Amino acid sequence: MTKNNNSISSRSWPEASQFNKSIRVQFTLYLSVIIIALMSLSGYFVGARYVESVSRNVIKLLLVRARSYAKPAAGLIISERGADVLSLNNLCKKLLSDNQDLFWVGITKRDNVFIAHSDINQVIAGNKIDINPDDRLNELLYEGETIDFRGDTLHLSVPLMENDIRLGDLVLSSSLDQINLARDTAILTVVSIIAMMILIGIPITTLTLYKKLRPLNVITNHLKIIDFQNLSLEIPVANKNETGYLAATLRELGVRLRIAQQEVVKREKIAQELEIAREIQMSILPSEFPVNPHFEFAGIYRSAETVGGDYYDFFDFDDENLAFLVADVSGKSLPGMLVMLMIRDIVKECTRTIRQPAELLKMVNREALLNIKKGMFVTLFYGLINKLTGRVKFASAGHNPLLFLNGSTGESALIKTKGFPIGVFKPTIFDERVENKELLLNKNDCILQYSDGIIEGRNASQQEYGMDRFEQTVKSFHNLSAKELVNMTIEQHKTFVGSASQHDDITLVALKWKKAEFYAAETDRCGISYVHKIQ
Helix, strand or coil, X not given: CHHHHHXXXXXXXXXXXXXXXXXXXXXXXXXHHHHHHHHHHHHHHHHHHHHHHHHHHHHHHHHXXXXXXXXXXHHHHCCCCCCCHHHHHHHHHXXXXXXXXXXXXXXXXXXXXXXXXXCHHHHHCCCECCCCCCCCCHHHCCCCCEEEEXXXXXXXXXXXXXXXEEEEXXXXXXXXXXXXXXXXXXXXXXXXXXXXXXXXXXXXXXXXXXXXCHHHHHHHHHHHCCCXXXXXXXXXCCCCCHHHHHHHHHHHHHHHHHHHHHHHHHHHHHXXXXXXXXHHHHHHCCCCCXXXXXXXXXXXXXXXXXXXXXXXXXXXXXXXXXXXXXXXXXXXXXXXXXXXXXXXXXXXXXXXXXXXXXXXXXXXXXXXXXXXXXXXXXXXXXXXXXXXXXXXXXXXXXXXXXXXXXXXXXXXXXXXXXXXXXXXXXXXXXXXXXXXXXXXXXXXXXXXXXXXXXXXXXXXXXXXXXXXXXXXXXXXXXXXXXXXXXXXXXXXXXXXXCCCCCCCCXXXXXXXXXXXXXXXEEECCCCCXXXXXXX
């Protein structure tokens, strides 16, 4: 935590010279570009719709006139004396004279060769017309009718039908002047509107923005002269809009920053105290494990926070008896550590007169009830191993089941022991529940005790490590030494959890028996039943 505070205090305040762009100028430019773009797009679509409407009206008019002449033309083609060419030519000239936009009018046979034309030379020369149908405006056409746009010219063909037989086509060639005029008018209108917006709308918009955004300028000017030794942000902006809210917030921020400066000092002091507490906690945990040719101890502790509430320890009584314990306080951080220190002192005091595990836990519970805060409790496993025989006698105050690994087969078993957590129930209830159990270790047998932080660890997907996975992991390492087994198990746990944060303290202690002998039953001077080696 000290490191974080140092990194925050070393950060420099933003320099005003680094932010020399005016938001009012930027707003004006952005808004001007947006307005021009919107006007251009809307003008384009409106103009396109206008041009399309004019085009449809022009073509509709041409189609109506062409259709009105198509019926008489068909009659002249099938007259009794053959096609009346003269009348057909006159009909073409009549249609041409009725529409000033027409270039020419012609009538073709089915092979597209002209048999009549407003220009008789086309008939004399035997010319023909090829029309390439255009898909545009097909919804205006009847069956057999076609439209062909060729540059600034429009060719329109209407079939000459008689008794559902196509005799030929009436073909018109018209200019697109009306359509082009509509397009030019639309473009000119859009350009005029954009020009008016640039000359009139944008200056008015600029003046309005400068006036409306002036409070922002007032706010930034006050921030440029801020005094970091005496943080005060008395900004004279009282608008009832966002700028007024910003000014009011900055004024309150100045007050709270002064308070925060004082809090930073307090937090730094707390961080230093927590660091001292962590050093104290690490100093009371065993720095090394009991050494004996008959067995091997190994363990590891990882706190979820700076300090934690897990605890393990060893008490070497004499040549025969060695006690070991693992405890887990319900709270974390400093409160958990304080309770852990209290339990440690109580246990050490009780071990002076009590050896039996269940009796020791009863006494620890009595003493803890006098001092422990309501709502907090401690689970505690206490074991006593005979260093000569490998017999383990143990009791549990609501702690996790003991995990046993068979050295020969590699099989595992959970050994549950009755008991309530310390600091919860009165002695009359607690004492009736707690019990002693015994276990005789053979060569390479291993027992493990642990805290909830291992089995309740979760990965980024909120998947729990769980007891089954923990049991399978330690089984896969049963041939290793106690130290290697502990280290490999913790590494597997870290791999599973990945980048997810650690939510609880982790403690793991392993005892591996290395010697195999033959024993006979005996009771020692403390009244505890053991077996001894047959010489």
